Amino acid sequence: MxxxxxxxxxVGTGLLGTSIALACRQAGLDVLLSDTSAEHIxxxxxxxxxxxxxxxxxxxxxxxxxxxxxxxxxxxxxxxISPDAVVTDVGSVKGAPLMEVAALPGAERYxxxxxxxxxxxxxxxxxxxxxxxxxxxAVTPHAGSRPDAVALVEELARLCGAVPVRMEPAEHxxxxxxxxxxxxxxxxxxxxxxxxxxxxxxALSGQGVRDVxxxxxxxxxLYSQIxxxxxxxxxxxxGEVRDQLDRLIGALSAGDLGTLMGLLERGQxxxxxxxxxxxxxxxxxxxxxxxxxxxxxxxxxxxxxxxASGVNIEDVRIDxxxxxxxxxxxLVVAEDSADVLRxxxxxxxxxxxx
Amino acid sequence: MxxxxxxxxxVGTGLLGTSIALACRQAGLDVLLSDTSAEHIxxxxxxxxxxxxxxxxxxxxxxxxxxxxxxxxxxxxxxxISPDAVVTDVGSVKGAPLMEVAALPGAERYxxxxxxxxxxxxxxxxxxxxxxxxxxxAVTPHAGSRPDAVALVEELARLCGAVPVRMEPAEHxxxxxxxxxxxxxxxxxxxxxxxxxxxxxxALSGQGVRDVxxxxxxxxxLYSQIxxxxxxxxxxxxGEVRDQLDRLIGALSAGDLGTLMGLLERGQxxxxxxxxxxxxxxxxxxxxxxxxxxxxxxxxxxxxxxxASGVNIEDVRIDxxxxxxxxxxxLVVAEDSADVLRxxxxxxxxxxxx
Numbered sequence: 001m002x003x004x005x006x007x008x009x010x011v012g013t014g015l016l017g018t019s020i021a022l023a024c025r026q027a028g029l030d031v032l033l034s035d036t037s038a039e040h041i042x043x044x045x046x047x048x049x050x051x052x053x054x055x056x057x058x059x060x061x062x063x064x065x066x067x068x069x070x071x072x073x074x075x076x077x078x079x080x081i082s083p084d085a086v087v088t089d090v091g092s093v094k095g096a097p098l099m100e101v102a103a104l105p106g107a108e109r110y111x112x113x114x115x116x117x118x119x120x121x122x123x124x125x126x127x128x129x130x131x132x133x134x135x136x137x138a139v140t141p142h143a144g145s146r147p148d149a150v151a152l153v154e155e156l157a158r159l160c161g162a163v164p165v166r167m168e169p170a171e172h173x174x175x176x177x178x179x180x181x182x183x184x185x186x187x188x189x190x191x192x193x194x195x196x197x198x199x200x201x202x203a204l205s206g207q208g209v210r211d212v213x214x215x216x217x218x219x220x221x222l223y224s225q226i227x228x229x230x231x232x233x234x235x236x237x238x239g240e241v242r243d244q245l246d247r248l249i250g251a252l253s254a255g256d257l258g259t260l261m262g263l264l265e266r267g268q269x270x271x272x273x274x275x276x277x278x279x280x281x282x283x284x285x286x287x288x289x290x291x292x293x294x295x296x297x298x299x300x301x302x303x304x305x306x307x308a309s310g311v312n313i314e315d316v317r318i319d320x321x322x323x324x325x326x327x328x329x330x331l332v333v334a335e336d337s338a339d340v341l342r343x344x345x346x347x348x349x350x351x352x353x354x
Numbered sequence: 355m356x357x358x359x360x361x362x363x364x365v366g367t368g369l370l371g372t373s374i375a376l377a378c379r380q381a382g383l384d385v386l387l388s389d390t391s392a393e394h395i396x397x398x399x400x401x402x403x404x405x406x407x408x409x410x411x412x413x414x415x416x417x418x419x420x421x422x423x424x425x426x427x428x429x430x431x432x433x434x435i436s437p438d439a440v441v442t443d444v445g446s447v448k449g450a451p452l453m454e455v456a457a458l459p460g461a462e463r464y465x466x467x468x469x470x471x472x473x474x475x476x477x478x479x480x481x482x483x484x485x486x487x488x489x490x491x492a493v494t495p496h497a498g499s500r501p502d503a504v505a506l507v508e509e510l511a512r513l514c515g516a517v518p519v520r521m522e523p524a525e526h527x528x529x530x531x532x533x534x535x536x537x538x539x540x541x542x543x544x545x546x547x548x549x550x551x552x553x554x555x556x557a558l559s560g561q562g563v564r565d566v567x568x569x570x571x572x573x574x575x576l577y578s579q580i581x582x583x584x585x586x587x588x589x590x591x592x593g594e595v596r597d598q599l600d601r602l603i604g605a606l607s608a609g610d611l612g613t614l615m616g617l618l619e620r621g622q623x624x625x626x627x628x629x630x631x632x633x634x635x636x637x638x639x640x641x642x643x644x645x646x647x648x649x650x651x652x653x654x655x656x657x658x659x660x661x662a663s664g665v666n667i668e669d670v671r672i673d674x675x676x677x678x679x680x681x682x683x684x685l686v687v688a689e690d691s692a693d694v695l696r697x698x699x700x701x702x703x704x705x706x707x708x
Contacts, residue, residue: 197627212565
């Protein structure tokens with residue numbers, strides 16, 4: 001099983017490609033950059049992400065990081081022009097590009113991949129070698145993938161700081177339909193109802209609707225390509241959602257409390273099925289609410305005081321309070337630490353409640 | 355227009371009722387407590403929230419804070435037994451209780467209310483006078499409400515630290531159907547699909563699906579009463595969502611990219627329609643991502659360093675990273691401050707990216 005020694009070629013120097021290139025450079029590997037945009041290559045080179053690929057270069061590994069609709073064509077091209085290289089990609093959907101690639105000569109050198117990382121920004125200037133820190137990175141060999149090719153792609157994931165998660169391509173697509181694409185589309189439909197709303201209605205918006213709709217702010221063109229590329233799995237789940245929506249509408253119309261409660265309880269179960277932080281089982285946590293004046297330094301003072309208590313803070317949220325310059329900060333801590341932290345903060349003059 | 359001088363009677367000493375009682379006590383008012391649970395009254399009294407109502411007591415203002423399905427009956431009873439008092443409530447739905455109350459003698463003394471505040475906890479022990487700090491508090495007079503009664507309820511909202519927002523009851527119910535009840539129900543349907551998922555699929559869960567589904571963790575019994583009480587407005591919007599879902603399914607089945615893009619763009623517009631922090635127009639912000647080791651004190655160090663830069667932090671989120679003990683902290687700051695903060699943090703050794 002060969003080690004990842006490079007050169008690594010990155011095709012597509014956007015956010016993901018350039019971030020991978022930077023991580024490889026940091027590990028001392030020779031990185032070759034290819035892109036249809038010469039300007040992107042210059043920018044990425046300027047950031048220290050590597051050098052343009054030259055005719056004599058022979059990459060050990062090619063990473064294809066182009067828009068979803070282009071994946072199949074660019075992977076095929078990479079297999080053809082680099083006849084000894086392992087080829088992977090970072091696309092959000094794995095079945096569609098594989099269909100275009102599986103029957104080609106060299107397909108045994110292709111292993112799909114999908115790092116679960118991104119940003120609302122795009123392009124090489126947004127890149128960072130830290131983008132993948134601690135993230136799952138799906139590695140999706142097909143039936144004909146060579147074992148050493150799979151190992152090499154997993155090594156790339158680890159080199160980038162991610163955690164490789166091996167799955168079959170079809171499994172991956174079912175998984176992200178459920179955990180990413182369908183949640184995204186439903187958030188879009190909820191957010192679409194807000195676009196029609198009178199401004200005075202939106203004045204009552206709380207943190208809940210902000211959370212439900214946040215992902216709907218993502219790039220429509222990117223998401224149209226993603227869900228189109230995974231249409232089968234997405235449509236199956238959307239059909240299930242439509243059935244459940246019909247049941248919900250029927251129950252609410254008929255005043256059928258039993259069915260309504262059943263649906264609400266099923267949703268509550270679903271929130272508990274999401275794995276906890278660091279992939280472990282969800283630990284019981286408690287939330288403390290602290291009122292914080294909204295000027296520089298107050299958060300620092302709060303976190304310094306919280307840190308001095310020795311309690312580890314699992315999650316933080318600053319609520320958006322319409323109407324006045326006081327923020328409510330939510331501190332999520334292990335259930336059995338909440339009283340310690342609350343007492344510590346109150347003794348220092350913070351207004352805290354659970 | 356009479357000032358709020360008390361006594362204030364709070365009927366229902368759960369989270370909201372006891373929190374209001376505590377705020378009134380802090381303002382020096384006499385507070386009378388009523389509840390069907392003698393234990394809740396003892397607990398709330400023990401917390402300093404007031405004293406049990408006695409036969410000779412004459413409240414100036416009665417605040418009804420009971421479960422949604424009980425509101426109409428308890429408001430009616432309060433109007434009858436306190437014939438000079440102004441009566442308000444804190445229910446999430448305003449039309450349904452008003453229907454039961456509007457034709458009663460004394461209805462001119464009733465003014466609905468709905469503070470936009472809560473917690474995942476419930477009961478008097480979770481109460482705090484700070485619960486309403488900076489939150490909108492809908493005040494919903496009906497056509498026959500006396501102006502001095504409306505003014506008194508608005509005074510209560512301000513006394514609790516909230517910002518009164520006057521709306522007609524029917525407008526309020528339309529607004530919360532859109533900004534709260536329908537987002538909640540759609541989150542429930544998305545979360546319900548997770549309850550069925552194989553664990554290995556859920557390993558790919560990112561922050562997006564966590565945000566979309568978080569509110570679905572709320573109490574099914576409470577939400578079944580809320581949405582049942584606002585069934586008309588909720589059903590209208592659910593019908594719109596179903597139409598849009600059908601369009602989405604049709605577009606995805608047919609590969610109709612134009613319609614798909616239109617839906618995605620409409621959702622993106624909706625996320626931008628939500629008012630910004632403090633109710634003002636949304637200012638352009640940028641997000642910085644900082645890698646932070648997951649042990650006590652590191653967040654304090656980060657916020658101390660960020661505070662020293664003089665940049666005001668608008669929002670914070672700690673990402674849940676499956677797989678390893680490094681947290682990605684997102685710092686949201688004004689767009690034009692992002693570079694200052696990034697440079698400041700990087701100079702102190704933090705791994706920062708945008």
